[in-house]
Amino acid sequence: MINAKILDLNRNGSAIRAMFEEGKRMAAQYGAENVYDYSLGNPSVEPPKEIREAFYHILEEESQNLVHGYMLNAGYEDVREAVAKKLNASFGTAFSARNILMTVGAAGGLNVAFKTLLNPGDEVITFAPFFGEYRNYVSNFDAELVVVPTTPETFQPDLAALAAAITPKTKAMLINNPNNPTGVVYPEAVIRDIAALLCQKEREFGTSIYLIADEPYRELVYDGVQVPYLTKYYHNTIVGYSYSKSLSLPGERIGYLVLPDSLDEADEIIAGAAVANRILGFVNAPSLIQRVVGRCQDVTVDVEIYNRNRELLYGKLTEYGYSCVKPQGAFYLFVKAPGGDDRAFVEAAKKHRILLVAGSGFGGPGYVRLAYCVDHDMILRSLPGFAALAKEYGLQ
Amino acid sequence: MINAKILDLNRNGSAIRAMFEEGKRMAAQYGAENVYDYSLGNPSVEPPKEIREAFYHILEEESQNLVHGYMLNAGYEDVREAVAKKLNASFGTAFSARNILMTVGAAGGLNVAFKTLLNPGDEVITFAPFFGEYRNYVSNFDAELVVVPTTPETFQPDLAALAAAITPKTKAMLINNPNNPTGVVYPEAVIRDIAALLCQKEREFGTSIYLIADEPYRELVYDGVQVPYLTKYYHNTIVGYSYSKSLSLPGERIGYLVLPDSLDEADEIIAGAAVANRILGFVNAPSLIQRVVGRCQDVTVDVEIYNRNRELLYGKLTEYGYSCVKPQGAFYLFVKAPGGDDRAFVEAAKKHRILLVAGSGFGGPGYVRLAYCVDHDMILRSLPGFAALAKEYGLQ
Numbered sequence: 001m002i003n004a005k006i007l008d009l010n011r012n013g014s015a016i017r018a019m020f021e022e023g024k025r026m027a028a029q030y031g032a033e034n035v036y037d038y039s040l041g042n043p044s045v046e047p048p049k050e051i052r053e054a055f056y057h058i059l060e061e062e063s064q065n066l067v068h069g070y071m072l073n074a075g076y077e078d079v080r081e082a083v084a085k086k087l088n089a090s091f092g093t094a095f096s097a098r099n100i101l102m103t104v105g106a107a108g109g110l111n112v113a114f115k116t117l118l119n120p121g122d123e124v125i126t127f128a129p130f131f132g133e134y135r136n137y138v139s140n141f142d143a144e145l146v147v148v149p150t151t152p153e154t155f156q157p158d159l160a161a162l163a164a165a166i167t168p169k170t171k172a173m174l175i176n177n178p179n180n181p182t183g184v185v186y187p188e189a190v191i192r193d194i195a196a197l198l199c200q201k202e203r204e205f206g207t208s209i210y211l212i213a214d215e216p217y218r219e220l221v222y223d224g225v226q227v228p229y230l231t232k233y234y235h236n237t238i239v240g241y242s243y244s245k246s247l248s249l250p251g252e253r254i255g256y257l258v259l260p261d262s263l264d265e266a267d268e269i270i271a272g273a274a275v276a277n278r279i280l281g282f283v284n285a286p287s288l289i290q291r292v293v294g295r296c297q298d299v300t301v302d303v304e305i306y307n308r309n310r311e312l313l314y315g316k317l318t319e320y321g322y323s324c325v326k327p328q329g330a331f332y333l334f335v336k337a338p339g340g341d342d343r344a345f346v347e348a349a350k351k352h353r354i355l356l357v358a359g360s361g362f363g364g365p366g367y368v369r370l371a372y373c374v375d376h377d378m379i380l381r382s383l384p385g386f387a388a389l390a391k392e393y394g395l396q
Numbered sequence: 397m398i399n400a401k402i403l404d405l406n407r408n409g410s411a412i413r414a415m416f417e418e419g420k421r422m423a424a425q426y427g428a429e430n431v432y433d434y435s436l437g438n439p440s441v442e443p444p445k446e447i448r449e450a451f452y453h454i455l456e457e458e459s460q461n462l463v464h465g466y467m468l469n470a471g472y473e474d475v476r477e478a479v480a481k482k483l484n485a486s487f488g489t490a491f492s493a494r495n496i497l498m499t500v501g502a503a504g505g506l507n508v509a510f511k512t513l514l515n516p517g518d519e520v521i522t523f524a525p526f527f528g529e530y531r532n533y534v535s536n537f538d539a540e541l542v543v544v545p546t547t548p549e550t551f552q553p554d555l556a557a558l559a560a561a562i563t564p565k566t567k568a569m570l571i572n573n574p575n576n577p578t579g580v581v582y583p584e585a586v587i588r589d590i591a592a593l594l595c596q597k598e599r600e601f602g603t604s605i606y607l608i609a610d611e612p613y614r615e616l617v618y619d620g621v622q623v624p625y626l627t628k629y630y631h632n633t634i635v636g637y638s639y640s641k642s643l644s645l646p647g648e649r650i651g652y653l654v655l656p657d658s659l660d661e662a663d664e665i666i667a668g669a670a671v672a673n674r675i676l677g678f679v680n681a682p683s684l685i686q687r688v689v690g691r692c693q694d695v696t697v698d699v700e701i702y703n704r705n706r707e708l709l710y711g712k713l714t715e716y717g718y719s720c721v722k723p724q725g726a727f728y729l730f731v732k733a734p735g736g737d738d739r740a741f742v743e744a745a746k747k748h749r750i751l752l753v754a755g756s757g758f759g760g761p762g763y764v765r766l767a768y769c770v771d772h773d774m775i776l777r778s779l780p781g782f783a784a785l786a787k788e789y790g791l792q
């Protein structure tokens with residue numbers, strides 16, 4: 001008998017990944033240009049040209065044993081220094097290399113943070129809808145994910161519901177801003193309210209409640225919106241970051257954790273996270289790509305490409321009668337499923353060779369997620385299918 | 397209160413890593429050329445030239461979204477196919493891409509295997525001395541590492557001791573061949589005996605006992621010795637491999653698991669390992685380096701460089717009166733600590749600016765480990781220190 005949780009996940013696997021694999025099958029059957037795959041957050045925009053230049057520079061100029069060798073488990077000191085410097089310049093913080101731990105993407109970083117913080121039976125709070133993998137990351141360490149609803153339609157946090165969910169067993173709260181799957185950005189006023197509430201509950205219960213900010217979409221924002229940097233609002237904040245989206249490098253598995261000196265037990269957490277990074281089997285974030293992102297701190301992909309997709313898809317879908325909050329960040333639309341049954345709508349869309357992911361997997365039943373980090377032309381080609389679906393469901 | 401195991405590890409951290417960091421401090425103080433750091437298995441030999449050529453080829457010829465994007469959690473299909481083909485050509489096996497899961501090094505692979513197989517309370521057997529991280533990898537999944545002694549002096553498996561250690565709770569046995577820290581290779585006859593014993597115990601207890609072969613040192617062998625490929629001897633074998641040593645790429649975190657169709661519950665294990673790779677936060681092995689090793693299946697570092705180091709160091713140390721089995725693989729010497737107290741000898745060696753690791757951390761008290769994957773000149777410079785230490789301890 002293999003691991004019981006893994007057996008269970010084999011039977012109820014990731015809806016996103018299942019759709020990704022189905023997309024590959026359908027592309028083989030119908031031709032890639034006739035399948036409209038909105039299932040996976042796999043950026044279609046190429047990495048900025050500076051990435052390529054950095055690869056060449058490092059391969060030509062730096063020692064191979066440095067570039068491909070072991071370094072401290074936390075990462076190269078010069079890379080961590082470059083990350084800290086960029087954060088300080090952007091947000092007025094005062095981090096040093098000591099506060100930065102290079103990780104195998106944000107997924108690796110969240111697992112390192114949870115391994116470091118959580119004891120069995122601890123509770124971790126997050127808002128619905130949420131990235132479904134959070135449930136597995138928390139379960140990895142035998143803690144419990146407590147899901148708090150957001151306000152219907154806007155998907156903004158419901159502070160009263162949050163207050164009711166915090167208990168003496170709450171070890172952490174996980175915030176994803178901009179949010180996957182809704183594209184919503186929590187504004188500064190909401191962040192201030194959450195911070196005040198967490199401080200109050202820490203005092204009330206005599207506990208430490210760590211706010212973990214999962215921020216792979218930080219740079220992907222539209223309409224000039226600002227994403228608050230959470231370490232400035234709350235002392236017990238840990239930031240998890242990934243370059244997967246901002247530099248179109250999701251396969252490379254590169255990101256970092258910010259572990260501020262203001263954390264309760266900061267020394268233990270900083271040392272412990274490096275240990276967790278080691279013993280979970282990451283050992284260190286991949287070396288060459290660490291050095292590449294270290295040189296590309298001022299670079300991001302052209303967000304306007306995603307914005308064009310957002311405007312087109314949001315405009316057309318609402319024109320067809322679909323209902324959806326206009327996202328201010330990330331590259332997802334979270335659309336109300338016509339008919340109310342998200343899984344049924346996903347099946348109906350497949351008949352038009354449109355691949356969506358059911359909201360149920362995100363704690364958002366009745367909705368479907370579209371990842372619009374795709375070719376603009378694919379969106380154009382998919383529109384007749386969406387229009388036909390709208391008619392089938394009587395939206396117009 | 398952060399995680400209790402992490403707190404404990406903060407206080408009793410990795411002896412190897414502590415020495416690595418001490419080595420950096422001493423290098424700053426005395427000059428790098430005056431510190432003789434034998435602590436870490438960080439290859440000094442550069443990657444083969446084909447690695448560099450593969451990087452350039454891929455960066456120039458392949459689509460950036462392919463090279464840096466998401467792929468199946470198990471890895472690129474063409475890379476897994478290339479790995480399977482090479483294994484089949486080398487060992488007469490019959491693997492396909494389905495049997496290969498690309499991992500974040502061998503450390504990532506072992507954690508994926510354990511996550512997939514182990515339920516809390518399961519037992520995992522390994523032979524002493526062993527790579528100390530095994531204890532943490534098994535503990536990550538709330539299973540118990542059962543350490544079985546080897547024959548004194550030769551470090552070869554003691555089959556009677558192994559037979560006595562296997563219980564109905566034995567879920568896996570972990571073998572590291574060639575062995576870190578001893579450099580010993582277990583020959584075919586021993587492997588046959590182990591396989592026969594495991595089969596007998598599986599029948600006796602009605603259980604599945606998975607043999608996990610940790611093989612990052614497979615290609616680093618000397619004197620024409622052969623390392624048996626364990627899937628050929630035992631049906632329930634999983635192989636964990638890393639390119640860290642064979643291609644001098646330890647920082648890149650790239651390796652694979654072999655999951656044969658002959659495994660009990662093969663389908664569940666193959667599917668489950670991909671899930672484990674995803675939810676532990678690896679998601680997938682880093683993408684560009686996957687494609688690089690996929691193109692370099694016939695390449696290894698020049699083992700003769702390590703052999704020269706082995707001959708020099710083994711020859712001189714035994715000449716000075718130290719006692720040590722002559723290693724046939726890997727790049728470690730496991731030397732009897734003069735005076736019998738390994739930690740005291742490590743401290744004494746530090747006074748000669750020689751950095752060693754105490755055998756206690758490997759379940760081999762009374763010995764010290766030397767990693768000779770270092771510059772040949774560093775070995776030469778360190779010899780007067782070893783000679784002086786030998787005199788201090790009255791070895792001559």
